Amino acid sequence: xxxxxxxxxxxxxxxxxxxxxxxxxxxxxxxxxxxxxxxxxxxxxxxxxxxxxxxxxxxxxxxxxxxxxxxxxxxxxxxxxxxxxxxxxxxxxxxxxxxxxxxxxxxxxxxxxxxxxxxxxxxxxxxxxxxxxxxxxxxxxxxxxxxxxxxxxxxxxxxxxxxxxxxxxxxxxxxxxxxxxxxxxxxxxxxxxxxxxxxxxxxxxxxxxxxxxxxxxxxxxxxxxxxxxxxxxxxxxxxxxxxxxxxxxxxxxxxxxxxxxxxxxxxxxxxxxxxxxxxxxxxxxxxxxxxxxxxxxxxxxxxxxxxxxxxxxxxxxxxxxxxxxxxxxxxxxxxxxxxxxxxxxxxxxxxxxxxxxxxxxxxxxxxxxxxxxxxxxxxxxxxxxxxxxxxxxxxxxxxxxxxxxxxxxxxxxx
Numbered sequence: 001x002x003x004x005x006x007x008x009x010x011x012x013x014x015x016x017x018x019x020x021x022x023x024x025x026x027x028x029x030x031x032x033x034x035x036x037x038x039x040x041x042x043x044x045x046x047x048x049x050x051x052x053x054x055x056x057x058x059x060x061x062x063x064x065x066x067x068x069x070x071x072x073x074x075x076x077x078x079x080x081x082x083x084x085x086x087x088x089x090x091x092x093x094x095x096x097x098x099x100x101x102x103x104x105x106x107x108x109x110x111x112x113x114x115x116x117x118x119x120x121x122x123x124x125x126x127x128x129x130x131x132x133x134x135x136x137x138x139x140x141x142x143x144x145x146x147x148x149x150x151x152x153x154x155x156x157x158x159x160x161x162x163x164x165x166x167x168x169x170x171x172x173x174x175x176x177x178x179x180x181x182x183x184x185x186x187x188x189x190x191x192x193x194x195x196x197x198x199x200x201x202x203x204x205x206x207x208x209x210x211x212x213x214x215x216x217x218x219x220x221x222x223x224x225x226x227x228x229x230x231x232x233x234x235x236x237x238x239x240x241x242x243x244x245x246x247x248x249x250x251x252x253x254x255x256x257x258x259x260x261x262x263x264x265x266x267x268x269x270x271x272x273x274x275x276x277x278x279x280x281x282x283x284x285x286x287x288x289x290x291x292x293x294x295x296x297x298x299x300x301x302x303x304x305x306x307x308x309x310x311x312x313x314x315x316x317x318x319x320x321x322x323x324x325x326x327x328x329x330x331x332x333x334x335x336x337x338x339x340x341x342x343x344x345x346x347x348x349x350x351x352x353x354x355x356x357x358x359x360x361x362x363x364x365x366x367x368x369x370x371x372x373x374x375x376x377x378x379x380x381x382x383x384x385x386x387x388x389x390x391x392x393x394x395x396x397x398x399x400x401x402x403x404x405x406x407x408x409x410x411x412x413x414x
Contacts (some may be wrong), residue, residue, distance in 0.1 A: 019072070035301065036308035037321045039292075044225040044322055046214045047187045053094060053135045055079065058115060060129050073120045073128045075107055080116040082353075083136050085109065086380060088387035089121070094134035099126015102140060103174030138384045141194035144168045146207075149197055156210055156233045156242055163218035165210040165239065166190065167246070168197060174204030175408035177249035178277060181239050182209045183266075184284075185257030185383065186226065189215060195386040196254055196280070199397040203405060206248070212262070212336040223325040228288060230328045236266040240275065249406045250275040252382040257357060258385045260348075261285020261333055267344045277344040278404035280397060283357050283383040286348075290361045299354075336361065339368035346372045347400045349393065351380035373400065 061075035076092070078084045085106070093100045101123045108117040120128065124142065144151035144166055151168045170176055180200045182193035190209040200207050211217035212235035214226055221231065240251050253276060257265030260281040267276050285291055292306040312318045313328045335342065348366060350359040357375060366374035375396050380388040 007404045012183075019147070032302050032305050033308060034352060035304045037312060037318075039114045039305070040309045040312040040318070043292075043309070043321050044228065044324060044328070046216070046220075046224070046226055052329075053096070053133045055084070055092070055134045055136050057092075057094065057118075057128075057131045057134055057275050060120075060131070061117070062129075073101070073123060074371040075117050076103060076120050076128070077115055077117045078134075078136075080109060080111070080114045082116070083381050083384075084116050085192070086382070086384060086388060088389070089140050090387055091137045091140045092134040093137065094128065094131035095126045099128065099131065100124045100142075101126075101128050101236065138381075138387045139188065139191040139194070140387070141191060141197075143191070144194060144197060147194050147197045149201060154208075154242075156235075156238055158210075158213065158218060158238045160221055160235070162212045162218035163213075163235070165208055168201070168207045168209070170204050170206040171201055176206075177247075177406040177408045178205055178404075179246075179248035179251050180205050180207040180254055181236060181251050182207060182254040183212070183236055183256070183259035183262050184215070185255075188256070188259075189217065191258075191353045192256055192383070193254060194214055195390070195393075196397065198390070199394040199401075202398050203401055205252070205405070206246075208243050208244075210235065212236065221325075223323055225322065225324050226258075226274065228328055228330075229258060229265045229285070229333055231326075232262045233265035235268055236262055236271065237270045240270060240272045241405070244272065244275060249274075249408075250277045252280060252401065252404065254280045254282075255284060255401075256282045258285055260286065261288070264335055264342075265333070268341070269401035277406070278401060279344055280401070281346060281348045281362075282385060283350055283354055283359075284348060284362065285333075285357055286361050286365050287337075288330045288333050291357060294358055336365055336368065339365055339372075342369045342371050344371065345404055347397070348372060349377065349385050349396060350374065351377040351382070351385050351388075353378070353380060354382045356382035375400075383407045 029101040048063040059077040060073050062071040063074050090103045092103050102121040104121040106118050141147045149168050151166050154165050154167050155162050156165050184190050184192040193209045212232045213221045252264040292309050296305050310330045316327050348362045350362040352359050377385040386393040
């Protein structure tokens with residue numbers, strides 16, 4: 001969910017489902033029921049590997065003062081969208097993922113031609129000059145080494161099987177005994193979580209960056225369907241156990257988008273719940289009911305469709321429709337209603353421009369719960385707060401977390 005393409009796949013899917021539903025069921029109640037079934041299946045179905053590159057590359061610029069041979073790209077022109085117009089640093093992958101380029105500051109914007117030209121900071125591989133289309137992503141960093149940190153590739157034993165993860169050791173000399181466990185969002189990968197490394201390393205924390213079921217790296221579940229946090233928390237539980245086995249005294253859980261829903265479930269259900277000191281959530285899904293309602297409103301669909309989707313996901317008889325082996329109870333994932341049950345100190349960072357997972361739900365959760373602190377960002381699409389303003393993102397985390405960190409000598413908080 002966090003590495004969405006320029007056109008939200010949910011909205012695109014809803015349009016497709018609306019057409020299909022109208023063709024199959026006619027009008028009125030039949031369309032709503034058909035579309036609700038389509039939506040329910042769509043939301044729990046992981047995207048196919050090799051996400052579509054749907055951003056046209058309109059031109060690539062070079063430094064004309066440099067010798068023609070060996071010139072490196074200095075700029076790229078793309079269609080102007082809310083995503084490509086956002087300030088900050090991003091990654092454009094191309095050539096079926098074989099090439100990628102870091103894209104930085106905005107150099108020019110033509111409202112008339114609806115184009116934007118941005119600086120090319122670095123090309124990691126491939127021939128950008130020959131690229132025709134690409135994929136825009138906020139996951140700029142390729143691995144912890146790319147971020148400038150030592151790391152190890154490890155294997156975690158999840159309930160669904162063996163899964164890859166990265167571990168990043170604490171800085172030399174650190175006496176912090178708290179580890180960070182970082183959980184990516186829907187349709188994303190563990191690369192998404194690397195944006196938090198500067199903050200956790202400044203705080204002296206080690207970290208583990210796991211994959212989880214159905215994310216394209218970890219083994220799939222038997223049904224091959226997302227649980228929206230209802231099942232994935234078990235994989236995070238295994239990652240917490242790994243951190244504790246490696247010497248962590250306790251952990252802080254980080255979660256982006258659907259990763260926030262997963263983290264909230266882990267804090268509620270984990271066998272290691274007493275070892276979870278705090279949560280740091282970026283653009284989290286804190287209430288799937290509200291998220292479904294938001295998307296139905298944006299598509300001008302009947303609001304009753306949201307309740308139908310929830311009923312379909314929760315009904316065992318709907319397996320043929322959703323593909324789910326077990327029902328998902330969205331009531332368990334509704335933290336607006338369950339706000340009084342939250343006991344773990346939680347920081348939520350959320351952009352006010354996020355129209356995919358609206359910030360209003362995060363603000364409402366903070367208003368209802370004394371353990372939740374909410375920090376809004378003015379700029380940035382979904383989970384792109386760090387991309388727009390990494391200094392503020394890091395400062396927010398490094399100022400909020402210290403009271404919740406164990407020191408190695410057991411002397412208490414930092």
